[in-house]
Amino acid sequence: MNKDWMGKYSGSSSLGLRPSSTEQVSQILAYCSLRRLALVPQGGNTGLVGGSVPVFDEVVLNMSAMNKILSFDEVSGVLVCQAGCILQTLEEHVSQRGYIMPLDLGAKGSCHIGGNLSTNAGGLRLLRYGSLHGSVLGVEAVLPDGTVLDLLRQLRKDNTGYDLKQLFIGSEGTLGVITAVAIQCAPKPASVQLAFLSCPSFAAVQQVLRHAKQSLGEILSAVEFLDQESMAMATQYLPGVSNPLAQAGPDAAQQQQQGGGGEQGGPFYMVVETQGSHAGHDKEKLEGFLEAVMADGSVADGTLAESQAQAAAIWRVREGITESLVRRGAVYKYDLSMPTHKMYELVQLVRQQVAHLPGVKAVGYGHVGDGNLHLNVSSPSGYSDELEQLLEPFVYEWTAQQSGSISAEHGIGLMKAPVLGYSKSSEAVNLMQRLKVLMDPHQILNPYKVLPGVEHMGRVEMYDDR
Known part of the structure; x- marks a missing residue:
């Protein structure tokens, strides 16, 4: 409670x-x-x-x-x-x-x-x-x-x-x-098909997303991505979870040992799901899509789920990242939306920010199909003022510079109330506050959440022109 x-x-x-x-x-x-x-x-x-x-x-x-x-x-x-x-x-x-x-x-x-x-x-x-x-x-x-x-x-x-x-x-x-x-x-769809893919770079991830929208459009239901560091977290901290691509190759294995190294942080993994009304038709389309993206080099390896158990194992990797991070220790979680081509640049910049701190790791995953990045920073030693100051306001400022949102789907809550001004103008925040006062004049409902207090209004004004 x-x-x-x-x-x-x-x-x-x-x-x-x-x-x-x-x-x-x-x-x-x-x-x-x-x-x-x-x-x-x-x-x-x-x-x-x-x-x-x-x-x-x-x-x-x-x-x-x-x-x-x-x-x-x-x-x-x-x-x-x-x-x-x-x-x-x-x-x-x-x-x-x-x-x-x-x-x-x-x-x-x-x-x-x-x-x-x-x-x-x-x-x-x-x-x-x-x-x-x-x-x-x-x-x-x-x-x-x-x-x-x-x-x-x-x-x-x-x-x-x-x-x-x-x-x-x-x-x-x-x-x-x-x-x-x-x-x-x-x-309820009569047919659900699922593919798990490995991509050599985030540029390749974007190319796969483009292919998926073009060739699977009417049946496409989800396009997710996770980086190698996310995969390492899930497979290390969640019992029974393994990489659905059993043979990730020597480069992937080496990069996993190095903590997701490489300029792009590769390899990257993708989950592509379709939901339709005819299994034969949908599977044929997904297989054709997979052949095309492997032929142009966007996908290095891939597999199609042949059973509900295989599909569940694939989703367990993606959905289990959050749980694995909590098992490792303290987590700073940022839920952001921005132009897709900018998403992973922020992950790399944050890695540079925290590189000197022992054990601290930055991972990137999320809903690439709708431009939603989950940037998580894991610290086994716990929360600290030093780490938080390295992350904030840097993450919010950079996101605002891309005309992005500091909260794509998790809400504002207590965590982001003071920094709402990075995504909303002072006029918009003032109108929200007027609505709050109108509907809750005694300020009894969920106080200190969503809206910045008086002490934070200067920050709202500061970023009004962004």
């Missing part, structure tokens, strides 16, 4: 509440508003930016008891459920009825759909299904004064005034507590 799963953020709350209904949430918020008691909504607590734990002694509102599936329309594919439902549970429910959830996350076994909405979680298949801003049809939310706002519509088209539900998607529990959601599910 008081500590995030990475052990980086913690508070000292002595009161946790676990409501089982919207009415109870309403009563709790009305009471907290009357007594000016700060409150932190908490779902599965799988966040990475300190957004779901108290900073001091705030009341923790745990949503895990609100876990009922309310309805599912097998014609339209619209699911209505409470906010405390675990994502994997929802996936299993709709899968039995011929559908899939429009998002897939490594933490799906413990994250809550309400938390997913609150952070506008992206995940592995945003390339195919888009963000939650498009998939969510309606929400029910409780405002800070206890007012229940019923926006739980199940319509694809509703053009009546302001689209208020969008205020709560990505607001991280600072404007209201999401209690229920209506979400559009996608038809």
